Amino acid sequence: MTFTAQIHTETETASFSTSHTMPVPSEVVATAQPFPETPTAIAELQQQFFGFGSMILRLEQKPKIAVYAQKQRFEIVDWGINLRFGDQGEIAREMARKFLALFGKAERDELSDAERSEWTRIVQSVDYQKFCAERSPFRYMEGELEKTQARVFVVKWHDGSSVVIDRSTAPELRVLNIRERFSALVKFGEGDKVMALQSVSILPPIRNAEETWKSWPVRNS
Numbered sequence: 001m002t003f004t005a006q007i008h009t010e011t012e013t014a015s016f017s018t019s020h021t022m023p024v025p026s027e028v029v030a031t032a033q034p035f036p037e038t039p040t041a042i043a044e045l046q047q048q049f050f051g052f053g054s055m056i057l058r059l060e061q062k063p064k065i066a067v068y069a070q071k072q073r074f075e076i077v078d079w080g081i082n083l084r085f086g087d088q089g090e091i092a093r094e095m096a097r098k099f100l101a102l103f104g105k106a107e108r109d110e111l112s113d114a115e116r117s118e119w120t121r122i123v124q125s126v127d128y129q130k131f132c133a134e135r136s137p138f139r140y141m142e143g144e145l146e147k148t149q150a151r152v153f154v155v156k157w158h159d160g161s162s163v164v165i166d167r168s169t170a171p172e173l174r175v176l177n178i179r180e181r182f183s184a185l186v187k188f189g190e191g192d193k194v195m196a197l198q199s200v201s202i203l204p205p206i207r208n209a210e211e212t213w214k215s216w217p218v219r220n221s
Contacts, residue, residue, distance in 0.1 A: 039066035039075070050092040056134065057099060058127040078121045099126070130190060138185040138196070142203065145176040163194060170197035181205060 043065040050057040064077035072085045081094045102119045105111045111119055146154040146162065153165045153173045165173070176182055181203040187196040 037068070040069040041067040042077075043067060043074070045076075045091070047092075050095055052093075052096050055096065055100075056131075057096060058130060059125055060127060061125065063095075063125075078118075078125065080118055098122070133189045134195070136188060138187045138198070140183065141186045142181065142183045144181050145173060145178060147178060148173075163192070165194045165197065169194055172197065172200040175200065176202065 045063045045065055048059040048062055066075040066077055073082050075082045079095060079098055081098055083090055102115060106119055142158040143155045146156050151167055153167060153170060155165055156162045183201045183203055184197050185199045186194055189195040
């Protein structure tokens with residue numbers, strides 16, 4: 001992975017190439033505390049999206065990198081991550097590790113005062129709402145296929161709400177007939193948009209369906 005940034009100093013602008021050409025060392029490459037001295041230069045990382053499998057970190061702004069030439073190390077500003085020169089290829093991995101470590105502690109309410117301050121700064125720098133939406137688990141849902149169109153399905157959930165679902169997101173719905181009931185595992189994103197739908201089963205019709213569905217809890221409860 002290659003990143004390129006521009007280092008801005010009072011006297012010059014220099015290229016900061018972060019091509020990683022050496023193997024990842026077996027020992028720990030990141031330290032947890034920032035350096036006390038003033039950096040020799042500040043770089044702006046030319047990347048805002050960091051992906052590992054299904055996990056994507058989206059930063060609101062490009063991260064800043066403080067360069068310490070005398071120590072041959074650099075720091076990711078506000079993230080508390082220090083790396084050696086030559087370990088630029090570890091930036092994305094170390095940022096993901098820091099985020100997930102603090103995310104887990106925040107969920108368990110185990111953050112120290114220092115970690116809580118650091119976590120607050122990090123959360124403010126990422127698209128946290130989108131991260132949480134994409135990380136949300138699949139939910140069991142029951143619904144009815146109201147109609148199909150060229151590119152979408154229209155589904156009425158058990159709570160009475162209707163939603164438009166892209167056909168490419170839920171290809172399994174093609175097996176259903178109009179007004180047929182079904183169950184499925186559904187992953188919702190921001191604004192309750194259906195991000196994925198799987199494990200469809202056809203359900204038998206029920207009498208007084210409207211009254212039965214009214215007794216179900218809504219999805220936000």
